[in-house]
Amino acid sequence: MTYADSSLTLVLNGAEARLQIVCGHGTELVFAQEWFTPRHGMQVLVPALLDALHRMGLTLASIGRIAVVRGPGSFTGLRLVLSTALGLSLPAGLPMAGLGYMDALAADAAALRPCDNIWCITHARRGLVHMQGFTSRYNGPVCALPRASGAEFSARTEENTLVPLCPPISATLEEAAQRIITHGGDTVLTGSGVRKNSDFFAEYLIDAAVLPPRFDHPAPETLLTLAHAAAYGHEPVEPLYIRPCDAEENLDSIASAKGLDPAAARAELQRLTRS
Structure with missing residues (x-):
């Protein structure tokens, strides 16, 4: 059977600055x-997706279902991939599934670091991060990776079971560090929020293991594996926003700068976004 003869899974991720398009047959990356x-x-x-399909001898008709990362992350990036997924799925009646961005980061991290607390921390804006904790459980062979303090820790490379420690939340750097310290245990940190605030986390979480930059975004194979296991349906995928977008938070100053009444602008926003 060729790829053109079977339905493929398309995965889209725009949660952060790195835009990802992944296409596969089952868990096999195409x-x-x-x-x-x-x-x-x-x-x-969309042009990149069409070009990639063309180069593989495929068309949009080759896609059988679409998984899309729903957040948390960039308001603009999430809206882009969610609206694109919906636009592709509606005409063809394709089922869709939503994937958690923190779940994808944790699944990547867990392939290296077993049995402890994995905290996924992504950049939200200056001084603010999105975060979620997980515990991974499995056994396997070990290798070595650096801690924030420069020491090495043992890492394992077999599949695992991830258990969330909390839902995804928004936090200041201080709140994030305090939550991790309070939870205790051996700790692994991963994500763009750690990288952008490396000095802070190295100072306050000196014993935490920090994964290399490659783990600041999920691997295509990880996204495809999560998409393969996801539950699909025909309802639009709902975005996971855990804080208002910058434009909404700054609406009063934006409206005033344009000569508009802030109260009227806020009322209009509520009218336009009312479900």
Whole structure:
């Protein structure tokens, strides 16, 4: 059976600045493309998808279902992939599934670090992060990776079971560190929020193990594995926002700068977004 003869799974991720397109048959990767596109994802996503399908001798009709990362993450990036997934699925009646971004980061981390607390911390904006904790459980062979303090820790490479320690939340750096310290246990840190605030976490969580930059975003194979196990349906995937977008939080100043009444602008926003 060729790929053109069977339905493929398409996975889209725009939770952070790295835009990811993954396509596979079951858990077998067919192709994956990634771009660092902080501001140009809209111009890249659909043309890149069509080009990749063409190069593989495929068309949109080859896609049988779509999984999309629903958050938490960039308001603009999430809306881009969610609306694209919906636009592709509706005409063809394709089922969709939502994937958690923190789950994807944790699944990648757990392939290296067993049996302890994995804290996924992503950049939200200056001084603010998204975070979620997980525990992974399995046994296997070990290798060595550096801790924040420069020491090494043992890491394992077999499959695991992930158990969330808490739901995804938004927190200041101080709140994030305190939550991790309070929870206790051997700790692994991963994600863009750790990288962008490396000095802070190295000072306050000196014994925590920090995964290399490669783990700041999920591997295509990880996204495809999660998509393969996801539950699909025909309802639109709901975004996971855990804080208002910057424009909403700054609506009063934006409205005033444009000569509008802030109260009227806020009332209009509520009217337009009312379900």
